[in-house]
Amino acid sequence: SNFRIVGFTAEVELPELVEIGQAHGIPVMADLGSGALLDTADFGLAHEPTVQESVAAGAAVVCFSGDKLLGGPQAGIIVGQARYVEPMKRHPLARALRADKLCLAGLQATLMHYLRDEATEQIPVWRMIATPVEELDRRARRWRRALARAGVRAEVVDGRSTVGGGSLPGETLPTRLLALPLPDPQRVAEALRRHDPPVVARIEEDRLVLDPRTVLPEEERALLQALLEVVAG
Incomplete structure (x- = not known):
């Protein structure tokens, strides 16, 4: 996922996709990848879309990594509207793909640093960037x-x-x-x-x-x- 397309390129922004989806009754899923919860532009980098921005834009489901810019253990995270997330939790594949207790403990500890507003002091990737x-x-x-x-x-x-x-x-x-x-x-x-x-x-x-x-x-x-x-x- 770590690549860039350069030249005469364009893409449809998420709010526009959501608007089109809502007009046709189609839920929109956003795959963020990086899982950024902080604005990278505040640290002299290009802006990376955050999880909060994707949820606020109206995406029905947002997928992102637990590692990368989130800075926790390697995991896949899905957030979004309950009517779409709840069926995923009940699907038989969820049992095979669910995170173990050690992964969940690491993820909880990482997210607590964000809640305490101490990510740049405690999470290694953000300590390095900052x-x-x-x-x-x-x-x-x-x-x-x-x-x-x-x-x-x-x-x-x-x-x-x-x-x-x-x-x-x-x-x-x-x-x-x-x-x-x-x-x-x-x-x-x-x-x-x-x-x-x-x-x-x-x-x-x-x-x-x-x-x-x-x-x-x-x-x-x-x-x-x-x-x-x-x-x-």
Whole structure:
């Protein structure tokens, strides 16, 4: 689902589809995919339609993911008008496809963060999206100093973070990268992936690159330990 069609393209907006459906007695189902509950435009990204907007537009049924931009466990969620949702709950397939208790517990915990207005502080994907560049710069420089003490040369450079995750195709955010000029960055990248815990870096312009936007603060110690063991060790 993570793609973009460019060029001379057009699509019928959901409110217009709902109006056509109502005129002909046909319920309209909207498949959102990303499950966004926050407006991505508030974070410098293109606007991703939210679940609330689709429901308000009059869609009879709205489908979306429990992971992706919602930020919870992988699951499929259906909301909408009771006369359409209730028969789905009673359908024999619902028993085969229903989420287990662990998934429901994770989903409940995730949604509670939205209800408490703390999604950008508690849900990993939104923590990463909401982190300002100034904070990313401070963290990247802290990593560089830690590596320098072990004799490892690194630079802090401008970069872009790709959101990805099955949503916001082509959208990026500004970031600050830790770049390591190494003789064989491919070998080091492979060694990091084999490390426990694994570290997935990328290579740009023959340098091993790490993006602090994709690393939560509580993961920094493990990351630096892996870098020191693989690069300096």
